[in-house]
Amino acid sequence: MSNEHYAIEMLHITKRFPGIVANDDITLQLKPGEIHALLGENGAGKSTLMSVLFGLYQPEEGIIKKDGVEVTIRNPNDATALHIGMVHQHFKLVECFSVLDNIILGIEPTKAGFLRKAEAREKVMALSEKYGLHVDPDALIEDITVGMQQRTEILKMLYRDNEILIFDEPTAVLTPQEIDELMEIMRGLAREGKSILFISHKLNEIMSVADRCSVLRKGKYIGTVEVANTTKEELSRMMVGRDVEFVVHKDPAQPTDVVLDVEDITVASKMHSNNAVKNVSFKVRRGEIVCIAGIDGNGQTELVYGLTGLEPLKSGKVIMNGEDITKAPIRKRSVMGMSHIPEDRHKHGLVLDYPLEYNLVLQRYFEPEFTKCGFLRKANIRSYAERLIEQYDVRSGQGPITMARSMSGGNQQKAIVAREIDKNPELLIAVQPTRGLDVGAIEYIHKQIVAHRDSGKAVLLVSLELEEVMSLSDRILVMYEGEIVGELDPKTTTVEELGLYMAGAKRMEVQ
Amino acid sequence: MVLLLQYTLIFAAVLLLVALGGCFTEHSGVINIGLEGIMVMGALGGALVMRFLPYDASAATLATRFGMFGLVALASVAVGMLYSLLLAVASINFKADQTIVGTAMNLLGTAAATVIVKSMNTAANPDDHSSEIQYGGPKSAFISKFGTFELNWFVILAAVLLVVSIIVLYKTRFGLRLRACGEHPQAADSVGINVFKMRYAGVLISGFLGGLGGITYITVGVSLWKFENGVAGFGFLALAVMIFGAWDPIKIAGAAILFGLFRALGNVHAGIPFLASMEIPPAVYNMLPYIVSLIVLAFTSKKSRAPKAEGIPYDKGQR
Amino acid sequence: MKQRTPLLRKNGFQTILSSLLCIILGLLVGYLVLLVINAEGAWNAIIDVLKNFMKYPSGAARMKYLGSTLVKTAPLIMCSLSVLFAYKVGLFNIGAAGQYVIGAAAGLYCALMPGLPWYVCLLAAVAAGAISGAICGVLRAYCNVNVVISGIMLNWISLYATNLILKPGMDPTGKDTFRLVKEHKDSILPTLGLDKLFSNNQYVTIAIPIAIIVAIVIWIILDKTKFGYELKATGNNLNAAKYCGMKENRNIILTMVISGALAGLGAALFYLSDIEQWNVNSSSVPAMGFNGIAAAFLGGLNPIGAIFSSFFIQHITLGGGNVDLSHYCAQIADFISAVIIYLCGFVLFFKSVINRFLDKRDEKRIQREKAANAEATEKGGNK
DSSP: OTTOOOSEEEEEEEEEETTEEEEEEEEEEEOTTOEEEEEOOTTSSHHHHHHHHTTSSOOSEEEEEETTEEEOOOSHHHHHHTTEEEEOSSOOOOTTSBHHHHHHTTSOOEETTEEOHHHHHHHHHHHHHHHTOOOOTTSBGGGSOHHHHHHHHHHHHHHTTOSEEEEESTTTTOOHHHHHHHHHHHHHHHHTTOEEEEEEOOHHHHHHHOSEEEEEETTEEEEEEEGGGOOHHHHHHHHHOSOOOOOOOOOOOOOOSEEEEEEEEEEEOSSSSSEEEEEEEEEEETTOEEEEEOOTTSSHHHHHHHHHTSSOOSEEEEEETTEEOTTOOHHHHHHTTEEEEOSOIIIIIOOTTSBHHHHHTTTTTTSTTTEETTEEOHHHHHHHHHHHHHHHTOOOSSGGGSBGGGSOHHHHHHHHHHHHHHTOOSEEEEESTTTTOOHHHHHHHHHHHHHHHHTTOEEEEEESOHHHHHHHOSEEEEEETTEEEEEEOTTTOOHHHHHHHHTTSOOOOOO | OHHHHHHHHHHHHHHHHHHHHHHHHHHHTOOOTTHHHHHHHHHHHHHHHHHHSOOOGGGOOHHHHHHHHHHHHHHHHHHHHHHHHHHHIIIIISOOOHHHHHHHHHHHHHHHHHHHHHHHHHHHOTTOOOOEEEOHHHHGGGEEEETTEEEEHHHHHHHHHHHHHHHHHHHBHHHHHHHHHHHOHHHHHHTTOOHHHHHHHHHHHHHHHHHHHHHHHHTSSOSEEEGGGTTTTHHHHHHHHHHHTTTOHHHHHHHHHHHHHHHHHHHHGGGSHHHHHHTOOHHHHHHHHHHHHHHHHHHHSTTOOOOTTTTOOOOTTOO | OOOOOOGGGOHHHHHHHHHHHHHHHHHHHHHHHHHHHOTTTHHHHHHHHHHGGGGOSSHHHHHHHHHHHHHHHHHHHHHHHHHHHHHHTTOOOTTHHHHHHHHHHHHHHHHHSSOOOHHHHHHHHHHHHHHHHHHHHHHHHHHOOOHHHHHHHHHHHHHHHHHHHHGGGBOTTSSBBOOHHHHOGGGSOOOTTHHHHTTTOTTOOTHHHHHHHHHHHHHHHHHHBHHHHHHHHHHHOHHHHHHTTOOHHHHHHHHHHHHHHHHHHHHHHHHTTTSSOOBTTOOSOOTHHHHHHHHHHHTTTOHHHHHHHHHHHHHHHHHGGGSOTTTOOTTHHHHHHHHHHHHHTTHHHHHHHHHHHHHHHHHHHHHHHHHHHHHHHHHHHHO
């Protein structure tokens, strides 16, 4: 083992944050000229590991070696000097610059301060020829496809003579054809001796392009396998683990009338020109928890924005309790009985500089109970807030008058859950309701959601956590690249199978 | 008509200089509302040189005239840049609200200039409480007469600086990096560009150009300036020119000429028989550039080409 | 569970502390400038600025000039309310200056030309300010024009328009409009006997109580009503406001209308008290609106705070007129208030310094307690 030559090695890396070990003794070794996949769920510790490699974090334990020599990386410039480059998930490109300008930015060839673009252009064209990266150097970034933008990012690395190329979830924003092209480009790069680290959770892609695959789970290193000697099932098992650690006690669902009927909706994406949600249809009934499962960035966010009215639909219809609400304003949907626990509690869920009591009435402040003749009924707001705080066990420094900003994340989330469930909605849309919370809070929120279902209401849950999906839902819809690719019954399906659908390795015709 | 051309050119030069200054700052990612204040301070710097430097207009050679012009310009530039540091420090280092700071700089510019000039005048003559500086003689150093047409050398300087600005912004490494900082500072940082340094440069350039714009403005048609009056909103008008010019020097030049023409009408309308016969009150001419700019903005702001990161303090931690 | 927050941690207290810091630093800078101009009289000069009406030895004269200060404070309160109200929704109403000017035009026009009674003039001023504000609001909501830019343009348009509108009301003996007291007594705000309180200062009218009442009303709107709740939510977190179904554009326009109306009212309170007239050849926008920005931020963006900060700013501005003119000039007060506004940009920074200091102190205390506890247990174990 010791005579094996590695381009870059991260040995026994441990990185702790308050209350959490993000990387626990992780070892990653990248051979020259190989494509090495890094597989793991959301929160498995991949991005922390990469931040360590780029010097954004200093690890508590462990060392990094380049070509067998120990190196210290204090900031991204050190990483660049070691010829390590990365294509970020969100491209770091200046939109109104040309492709060429973006490539040379930071290491421009100049004479007396004047740009020598002709020289740069020659080098870029040579690289583009050599690796089959077709770009128009004079096109503006904002005018070209996401695939071209990605090729620009790759050229940026090659222009800097980078040897170690990291691709962070590069296929999330691409069309199938573009993905095929990217795979071909990656193989070409590896043939030319570049070492590639490919961060992904799409099993098909890993199987088709990677030589080896390292798997992380919950901050721990699970193992490294030769892709040729493994199967998708094996990888899926390594990624998600076998056991569902805690189980929610609930009776079988007894679904009755349809509350939410989604017909063939399409939602545009803000990130790229593809549609984020493509012709999705499904129904949610009273007394059931329907879960949209999937890996982050497959259109779940936009689907929820479309349903709640935060973004307009491109096409399709949304019907709630028989009424067409496709174009209804947000307030109307809310009054009709739609509640929404948003994905990002700081962006949408809370007014951070409002006290807790004001946040607790954010969806109801206009009701007669809280407003009379245009004046807030502060006494009622206070007593309502106190009841919610008591009932839902929201803890804070000063009770109702605590500023939301000063509360812990778990209690902020509990406050939102309390607000949305206490409205007693016909339909509860909960997006990652337990993200970043500790076990106690998770259990509590799960109980509330089940109780809401049991009171005969409909719940649409969007979750990235497989355990949550498996233990909480009555029906699972898997979303992959903006489409629903499978409908599964959590009682009969397995985590592995779910993983295959989420990673796009399997699909079925739904409805 | 000669007069109209003369005034249009000179006002356009002022607007062009100051708007280019704003253009550089905003391309670096900082909003500069304080251009008006920078203009006043720059004007003060130049006026002081004209006031105190010995200069005999009747015995002037081309060399002494050129020397005067150079020193006046230099003083305006130096004071303008120094003053613009107030914005740089507050908005870049302390992440202060750029609008408040810019507004304060406008008020401070006029107040400080008034205090300085008044105390200077009072020190020279205890009965003199005016905020005026006279510079009739020295001003003639940089004005060339061609018949009735007077050419202010600052107009030529403005034209030269326009060309320089275009080259710097689009043909040099500095310009490329500057614009990257205003559009996507995280991207710039990720390729090793020092965003703070670039933004400092952007603000200082606006001090340079704003200062020149200020001295140019107070040499239009008058030979003394009352600093209590500031620069009558020209800094703000320049901001509108910059927005109308879509942050692009060539379009800014076009906008500056258009706005300059409207402004010049206010000075010379009485001399144009057609306009004089309409008997439109002078206040209307004064309003005209602002009304035009408001209407233009209403139609052009929907699709703004403003640098995307302008006004947002750059925080290294947020990558 | 309830814990008392230490005084220093309280947001309100930190705001007051930051404002005082701005004032002290502003005065310090002003003092340094005076020192540079003439070292000998500098201390007296800064004291003169701070004394304002207190420089008069007799109580009656003091009251009279206190009255004049208050007359000029009332419009400043309105302008600062205008600025802070818009700021709560995240809009920087630099156009308050122009809304004030156009309010003056409407109010004085109604007073001078048809000679309408004061309450009509007052309403006209309010309406003119409101319309001017509405233009900014509509441009922002539907054409995406930044209110700072449209506000600045409207400032200058209003200035020249006002010169034009009031030209027929110019007193041929000067450049100002006619004094109302000569011809249009009905247009002057009633005094309700308030003038008696201030040594028969005829300019002390109901403007002062009106300004205070309006400040309180604004405080009530912001703090007690559904509308205020929505405005502040929109200003604090636009996304959250959208998420819970508030109407963003309507709120923006409405805010600017109210904001403009406040500035317009400010002009009415000033010019209809007849203490000063409009100079129809004005070539610069009156400082009142800009000082309103200073007062709004210095008052911690609180309507009640605005009353005090407005008084302070007007107090030193008038105090500036008292300096020994053989060495100094009155604009030193403008200079000081400009420095204060500049420093107001740093309030967030001041607060974070205070909090960092407190965090450090708390950490040290906790460590000391820990150490003490550990020692205690050790001793206990040794027993």
